[in-house]
Amino acid sequence: MKNIRYLEDVSTLVFNKDKCVGCSLCTVVCPHQVFEMNDGKAVIVDLDGCMECGACVNNCPVNAIEVNPGVG
Amino acid sequence: MFQEYDEKKVKSTTINPEELKPSGMKSEGVTILPSMNGVSQACISDSGSLKPINEKDDSFEKYAKPGYVLSHFVNRFMDTDAGQIPVVKTEMMLKDMLATVGARAGITRNNYRVIPGLYAAGEPDENSEVLVTANFKLTFDILRKNLKKLNVWILVLDTVGVNVWCAAGKGTFSTRELVRRVESSGLDKVVKHRRIILPQLSATGISARDVKKMSGFSVIYGPVRAQDIQAFLENGKKADPDMRQVTFTFAERLILTPVELNIALKYVLITAVALLVISGIGPGIFSLKSAGERGWISIVFxxxxxxxGAVVTPAFLPLLPFKEFAAKGMISGSLFALCxxxxxxxSSLGISAMIALFLFGTSISSFLAMNFTGSTPFTxxxxxxxxxxxxxxxxAGAVALSLVLWIYSAF
Structure with missing residues (x-):
């Protein structure tokens, strides 16, 4: 997927690192490897890869992730 | 990808009579004889007597119910503490392949379903894994043909005939449906463990934590693609990074184009009629001859x-410049219009007609290419x-200008 990219700087993905408990489920469910684990917490490594599918938001146990696309 | 969803088709949570039947059966509108396909096939045997079709198990006759016919993809039935469970074939039949072509072409796609509920593949027992999937027949077929050497349970959710990812995005492959289906299928009586494997892409509609809370079953997110399930299971239910990543290869893009064409077809026909009418406008108010000659050329564009827009841009997506699909469609569309x-x-129609045709063909391509954003796994x-x-x-501006130039060029 690295050779097909969509628009940059449009994703509404917001991640609150302070809330993260390091369960790593976001790195499992994301279809575009937007997250990686670093020092026991998730970090966003590819924001422009995000397609706002919401898989990470639904599965984060501490609601540390938000995504708000206007249309769907 | 979300365009497959049809809001009118989404049912409320009232029980559908289809759900009261055991999965693997479907009812026929009219049944004269309370017999099943399986039984009548057995009658053709040389001895003329009723013989079980599958020696391994009891005859289908045991499971026959008046008014029901057997789904062709069911091999036999298994008796479990949760009732009779259909065991699916892991080989595709000609019937499946032909129906796949129909669904891919967009002809039968909107009502191509299997009955939700619990199925089996191979010889699963109380320790076997449970794979959850959607009731779109294409999805179900892709799953079962990848289970050849496996002994697993398959829990089919009611996603109103929509694939896993789109259904998850639109809320039919949901925590609620999953919990409800786990309960109604009696899964807790069939397996001793309390874990279910979901396709990774269903995560958009599922909260693993809520499923655990409401059903007692732990969710394990499996690979994106059914073809990786065997490797995933052999690997101790761990997915390699590749199994977690969505792809969008040339073949994956190309296979979506018949549906794009099918969806566009109705609008293309309406536009073609409109073009014939508009092309008839000229010095003599309206000319049939002109409608035919000029209309034909505009239909070519x-x-x-x-x-x-609907085939070439999707197929060659990464090769076309720009990130916006509309811009990619303009590039490809203008090349096609020039050809x-x-x-x-x-060229015999004059410069303003030529500009009109060029703008028109390019705009149509740009619009249809933009429409394809709804079918990709990354936008x-x-x-x-x-x-x-x-x-x-x-x-819209280009089409309006093209219209003005086209009519002007007739005078």
């Missing part, structure tokens, strides 16, 4: 726009919204 210009008699809704705000005015 409509078709090049269709081919460019059509040289190959048709358009964000925010990006699509931005692109539409930017390009719809350009496309």
């Amino acid at each position: 409509l078709l090049t726009g269709l081919l460019s 059509a210009m040289f190959l048709s008699s358009a 964000s809704p925010s990006g699509v919204e931005k692109e539409m705000k930017q390009f719809i005015p350009i496309q």
Whole structure:
């Protein structure tokens, strides 16, 4: 997927690192490897890869992730 | 990808009579004889007596119910503490393949379903894994043909005939449906463990934590693709990074184009009729001859726009410049329009007609290419919204200008 990219700087993905408990489920469910684990917490490594599918938001146990696309 | 969803088709949570039947059966409108396909097939045998079709198990006759016919993909039935469970074939039959072509072409796609509930593949027991899937028959087929050497349970959710990812995005492959289906299928009586394997892409509609809380079953997210399930299970239910990543290869893009064409077809036909009418406008108010001659040329450009926007742009997506699909469609559409210009008699119509045709073909291609953003696994809704705000005015303006020039060129 690295050779097909969509628009940059449009994703509404917001991640609150302070809330993260390091369960790593976001790195499992994301279809575009937007997250990686670093020092026991998730970090966003590819924001422009995000397609706002919401898989990470639904599965984060501490609601540390938000995504708000206007249309769907 | 979300365009497959049809809001009218989404049912409320009232019980559908189909659900009261054991999965693997379907009812026929009229049944004269309370017999099953399986039994009548057995009658053709040499001895003429009723013989079980599958020696391994009891005859289908045991499971026959008046008014029901056996689904062709069911091999036999298994008796469990939760009742009779159909065991599916892991080989595709000609019938499945033909129906796959129909669904891929968009002809039978909207009502191509299997009955939700619990199925088996191979010889599963109380320790076997449970794979959850959607009741779109294409999805179900892709799963079962990848289970050849496995002994697993398959829990089919009611996603109103929509694939896993789209159903998850639109809320039918949901925590609620999963919990309800776990309960109604009696899964807790069939397996001793309390874990279910979900396709990774269903995560958009599922909260693993809530499923655990409400059903007692732990969710394990499996690979994106059914073809990786065997490797995933052999690997101790761990997915390699590749299994977690969505792809969008040339073949994956190309296979979506028949549906794109099918969806566009109705609008193309309406536009073609409108083009014939508009092309008849001229010095004599309206001329049938002109409608035919000029209308025909304009339809050629409509078709090049269709081919460019709905087939060529999707197929060659990464090779076309720009990130906006509408811009990619413009590039491809303008090349196609130029080719059509040289190959048709358009050049004899004068410069304003030529500009009109070029703008028209390019705009159609741009619009249809933009429409393809709804079928990909990587476009964000925010990006699509931005692109539409930017390009719809350009496309509409170009078509309006093209219309004016086209009518002007007739005088």
